[in-house]
Amino acid sequence: MDYATLAGLVIGILVVTLAIATGSELSIFLDLPSFLIVVGGTFAATMVKFPLSGVFVAMPVGFKAAFRNEKEQPRDFIRKAIAISKLVRKSGHIAAENVKVRNQFFRKGLQLVADGRDLDYIRKVLTQDMALSIQRDEIGAKVFMAIAEFAPAFGMFGTLVGLVQMLSHMNDPTTIGRGMAVALLTTLYGVLIANLIAIPIADKLEDKRQREVALRSLIIECVFQIQQQQNPTAMMEILEAYLPEKQRQLGAKDSYTGSGGSGGGGKPSGNGKGAHAAGSHET
Template sequence: MDIATLLGLVIGMTVVVMAILVGSDLWIFLNLPGFLIVVAGTFAATLIKFPINQVFVAFKDGTKAAFINEKSDPKTLITIALDLARKARKGGLLALESVEIENDFFKKGIQMCVDGQNAAVIRKAMTSEMELTIQRHAEGSKIFRGIGDSAPAFGMIGTLVGLVQMLSSMEDPKTIGPAMAIALLTTLYGALIANLIALPIADKLESKTDTERMTRSLIIDSVVEIQAGQNPRVLAQLLQVYLPENQRHLAELEEEEAAAE
């Protein structure tokens, strides 16, 4: 669970609700027709802009990126890679067949090693899968940005509809104020959907795509070097570039551990 997303949503909604409650009643900010104009209109525009299969894949990827926190950090992956390299050096690549690996991408690469694929085939297959995943995430981010663009526009459309309805029935001046308030609610709904949901999810997808590109590149380099029978100490030196400067002591510790063995 990505606590940051949940915390951001809770704080954002709490701030808006508290601001409403300080000066008025929450119920006057609820308008079902206006909400439907924004949500249905935005969804319709999204379907016009993008193929329907991409839209539903984007919703799935966006939800996963927003609420699920992947545990495959570079430090953990390097530790796994060095352990696999030591086992492969001692018992051969077939010794890796029974090793439990949680990361599916890493597991698939090691299985290709066990199956006897050469380094070029492994790198090509894994790189292609990585690029396709990144492309899918990029499309998802583009779709959520499209939602972020459309929601405020349909909020304004809803406001214009409300204003037309208000101006067409001005016999009673006392109804002008409440009618104007209702007309403006769709603008609020559009702004909230865009700036509290759609655009933040698009940014998070981009951020996690960059992280996934790095971790998968690390995994590809690890698998190829393990397939080649690389010395764990050399592998540690090759992989430490994926770590921040303040964590690169891990590689040195692994080198010492491997040397001691």
């Protein structure tokens, strides 16, 4: 659970509500026709811009991704990959089939290794899988960014509609003030939806997409090294390039000394027993 997203939304709604309630009655800021113009118009425009299936798939996926906090760290995959490589060097590629990992993409790569596939085939399958997954994430970010664009526009549209209705009843001056207030509510709703919900979620999805690309690229390289039965020292030199600069020395120390962390790397030893034990843990 990404508590930052949840806390941000709750605090934002709470601050807006308290600001309104301290200055006037909250009920005067609630207008169903204005809300329907903004929400209905935004949803309709989004459906026009994107395929129907894309909208209904991207929105749930987008909200799920925005509220989900990934716990997988690149260093954990490097530890695990080195342990699996030791096991494969000792027992052959088929040994990768019995290693338990939680990450579905990593598990798919290990299955390809266990099946005896060559590097070109593994590269093609995993790269295509990554591209399709990233494409789905991109659509989710684009849908929320479109909502951020359309919501203020339909808020202004609702304001114009309210102004036309207000000006058409100029013969009754007592209704002008209330009519103007109702007309401006659509702009208020549009601004809130765009800046409190749509834009932050779109930006968070884009950030998570970039991190997912980096993580999957690391996993692909891990699978390549395992398939080639690379020795642990050379493997660390290749894979540590995917780590931030501050984590590289720590990652190397963990791999060489065998101090496994949360990645379940265990204590690698020269005879491969530590790596074999690591295969029973999950990443």
